[in-house]
Amino acid sequence: LHWPSSPQCLTSRPPASERCSEMAAFSSLLVFSTAALHIAPPAVRLGARSVAAMPPRMLPLTATHSSSRGAHVVMIADEEEIGWYRTLGIPEEATYDQIMDAYISLSDTYATEPQRMAKIDAAKEKIVDMRLRQRMSGELRPKIDESPFEVKPMKRTPIWEIVFSAVRKMVRRPSLKDAGQIFLILGGLLLTAWISPGSAGTCLLINTLSGFGYIYNNGTPEVPKDDYGQIGEIRPMKTGPMITAGAITGAIWVGGFYQAKRLLALMLVPRWMPEIILRITLITSGLIFASLFIKVHDVFDY
Numbered sequence: 001l002h003w004p005s006s007p008q009c010l011t012s013r014p015p016a017s018e019r020c021s022e023m024a025a026f027s028s029l030l031v032f033s034t035a036a037l038h039i040a041p042p043a044v045r046l047g048a049r050s051v052a053a054m055p056p057r058m059l060p061l062t063a064t065h066s067s068s069r070g071a072h073v074v075m076i077a078d079e080e081e082i083g084w085y086r087t088l089g090i091p092e093e094a095t096y097d098q099i100m101d102a103y104i105s106l107s108d109t110y111a112t113e114p115q116r117m118a119k120i121d122a123a124k125e126k127i128v129d130m131r132l133r134q135r136m137s138g139e140l141r142p143k144i145d146e147s148p149f150e151v152k153p154m155k156r157t158p159i160w161e162i163v164f165s166a167v168r169k170m171v172r173r174p175s176l177k178d179a180g181q182i183f184l185i186l187g188g189l190l191l192t193a194w195i196s197p198g199s200a201g202t203c204l205l206i207n208t209l210s211g212f213g214y215i216y217n218n219g220t221p222e223v224p225k226d227d228y229g230q231i232g233e234i235r236p237m238k239t240g241p242m243i244t245a246g247a248i249t250g251a252i253w254v255g256g257f258y259q260a261k262r263l264l265a266l267m268l269v270p271r272w273m274p275e276i277i278l279r280i281t282l283i284t285s286g287l288i289f290a291s292l293f294i295k296v297h298d299v300f301d302y
Helices: 016-039 048-053 059-063 069-088 096-109 114-137 159-170 176-195 197-217 239-265 275-293
Strands: none
Touching: 069 096, 069 114, 096 114, 176 197, 176 275, 197 239, 197 275, 239 275
């Protein structure tokens, strides 16, 4: 507002209409100034991500306002943030381990330069603080494919599939050489027991041990021998196949033993046949079948 400086004008007052127009202009100026202060963003450091997250209508207000102050603040914030990484000599996508490795390496190099160490400490603290705030706000996600603490649903295999798979691995087709050897040894001892019933117990013991050996060794590579036919390798016993072969052999022996007693009790065999002959016949028959068609090593994965 301009008032004349002459004494004559000081004693005179402007008309009422002029005073009203001047007050209205002053009020309008005050209102628009207050609104501009509320609308304009605060002059704080803004990173590139914060500017990108602003609504489209807010960007011109910060970047292309009547003055270039807003764009200058954003540019300084980006350069300052990049400067932290340049101070440590790492890329912006560096992991926490890379940040700490670079900090430790620079600390050892510039341990005798206090000013340089102050810049390095400040850069490290700024980067770590920014990463922490990003993690807390959800902007930064950990790069983990599978969490070790995540409970995963267990895939249950039906019991019949397990049994069918085990049976399929245990069944084999014997070669003519194996079949001839099994029938020669086990069948020959059975025939010896029939001819000489007194030696039936010994023949039964030998057949039981031989049957166990055949069941255990089925499906394994042939043992190498030297020029004189002697075994040139001693293989250690494997616990799983050994227990399985022993269980099959024991089941055949127990089944043949009680089946012989049952047949004699029901009088389904001739009275002249001794129990030991019937027992060795049933047990040897089961051992011959198992020695021909069963293998136990493929069931276990090594």
